[in-house]
Amino acid sequence: MTSKKKTQSYEFGGVPGACAMVCGLPLTVFGLNLICNSKSCSIFLIPDQLPPLSDFFNWTSVYIFFGWFAFQAVIAALPIGQVHLGLPLKNGQRLPYRCNAFIAFVLSVCGFFVLIYQGYDPSVVYENFLPLASIATVFSYVMSCYLYLRSHTVPENELAEGGNSGYIIYDYFIGRELNPRLGPWDLKFFCELRPGLIGWVMLDLCFCAEAYKQQGEVPAALALVTFFHAFYVADALWFEEAILTTMDIVHDGFGLMLAFGDLAWVPFLYCLQARFCLEHPQSWSTPALFVILLMHLVGYTIFRKSNSQKNQFRKNPDDVSVKHLQTLTTVSGRKLLTSGWWGMCRHPNYLGDLLMALSWSLPSGANLLPYFYPIYFLGLLVHRFSRDDHNCQKKYGADWVKYCKLVPYKIFPYIY
Numbered sequence: 001m002t003s004k005k006k007t008q009s010y011e012f013g014g015v016p017g018a019c020a021m022v023c024g025l026p027l028t029v030f031g032l033n034l035i036c037n038s039k040s041c042s043i044f045l046i047p048d049q050l051p052p053l054s055d056f057f058n059w060t061s062v063y064i065f066f067g068w069f070a071f072q073a074v075i076a077a078l079p080i081g082q083v084h085l086g087l088p089l090k091n092g093q094r095l096p097y098r099c100n101a102f103i104a105f106v107l108s109v110c111g112f113f114v115l116i117y118q119g120y121d122p123s124v125v126y127e128n129f130l131p132l133a134s135i136a137t138v139f140s141y142v143m144s145c146y147l148y149l150r151s152h153t154v155p156e157n158e159l160a161e162g163g164n165s166g167y168i169i170y171d172y173f174i175g176r177e178l179n180p181r182l183g184p185w186d187l188k189f190f191c192e193l194r195p196g197l198i199g200w201v202m203l204d205l206c207f208c209a210e211a212y213k214q215q216g217e218v219p220a221a222l223a224l225v226t227f228f229h230a231f232y233v234a235d236a237l238w239f240e241e242a243i244l245t246t247m248d249i250v251h252d253g254f255g256l257m258l259a260f261g262d263l264a265w266v267p268f269l270y271c272l273q274a275r276f277c278l279e280h281p282q283s284w285s286t287p288a289l290f291v292i293l294l295m296h297l298v299g300y301t302i303f304r305k306s307n308s309q310k311n312q313f314r315k316n317p318d319d320v321s322v323k324h325l326q327t328l329t330t331v332s333g334r335k336l337l338t339s340g341w342w343g344m345c346r347h348p349n350y351l352g353d354l355l356m357a358l359s360w361s362l363p364s365g366a367n368l369l370p371y372f373y374p375i376y377f378l379g380l381l382v383h384r385f386s387r388d389d390h391n392c393q394k395k396y397g398a399d400w401v402k403y404c405k406l407v408p409y410k411i412f413p414y415i416y
């Protein structure tokens, strides 16, 4: 089925930007993981030669990756957990989503400890880190080809506005089809929260097990980073339903950007701090760790409270928890919060997320590379902010300008 080209404005630098991302994203994942290795972790000590190709592939990793993927897919298809409806689509339909990702998380963590109890050695994951990253990368590129091809078989109104430019590489990267579904699985929804996100915590846990094996204990810094990551993921999965109103689900098609991000970028880059703390143990005083923990708690409180406040307001503006807040009523009748967390700045949830991101890196001490995540995340959220701002400007027109005057700060109150 052919479709009219709809994409009006281009993101990520248009076609050249998409080409750069398609080639550059894996280079970043592998580059950082190769530079930050067990011997050194510094941009001034780049290994002078690449490991042999055999270090990037083996069958054990293929079995682990697909076994893990299948395990998550089976849980996602089980008729347990509540079914929630997504936001209305262009055709007025609301898709059902089975939310049981938190159960998947609990089963995965329990499964990890059961396997250890039964004598399985989690070192196999640590030792195969690079080949596992390779399989995840190859799989996300191949799956994106499938997604791109199948997007030509669906009706026009099932395509994402942003990924329908007619330029193959651009649409392949951004994603054409909004909600690709296969049997019981919504592919985007499944990949967003399960194999990569829970996989990230599994990698951290394997690093803890490796530390215990090598050093007879799990260093406090590594335990703290693992706790932060696990807490963040558990929180996202506990509030799984909230993802149904995010840009990724509502606005973006499913293409390489999300597939690679979900399956390779998140698990194999976000665990860098934990791997660093395993391979380069840091000694910290208890009060210092306590300050880091406090920073995480402050970040989490801002992140969770602001996200929940907006979700509650969108679900039911008359709920007692949000009824007292000041609002701006737009021409469309839809209201925008102008007090509470959302009166402090236009994206308080990003502020909280950034504070947490920083607290994940602090246990790595004064080493630059483990700070990749908060630095990159700042760039991502500033870019995401401008994408969302642009979308809201289109949606609300002059009312959005009025709203921006009422809430002038973007992410950091009194600063930006």
Ligand code: NDP
Pocket: 245, 246, 247, 248, 303, 307, 310, 313, 314, 335, 336, 337, 338, 342, 346, 347, 349, 350, 353, 384, 388, 391, 392
């Ligand atoms: P948001 O949850 O911030 O949602 C943005 C939408 O909220 C807008 O499009 C608008 O939609 C609505 N909105 C904006 N201002 C107001 C207001 N004043 N009152 C009511 N509604 C308003 O979007 P994201 O998906 O970007 O972020 C969700 C969370 O995910 C954040 O906490 C973010 O930090 C996190 N995140 C994490 C990433 C990671 O890699 N760890 C990556 C990306 C995001 P409408 O008016 O149509 O409802």
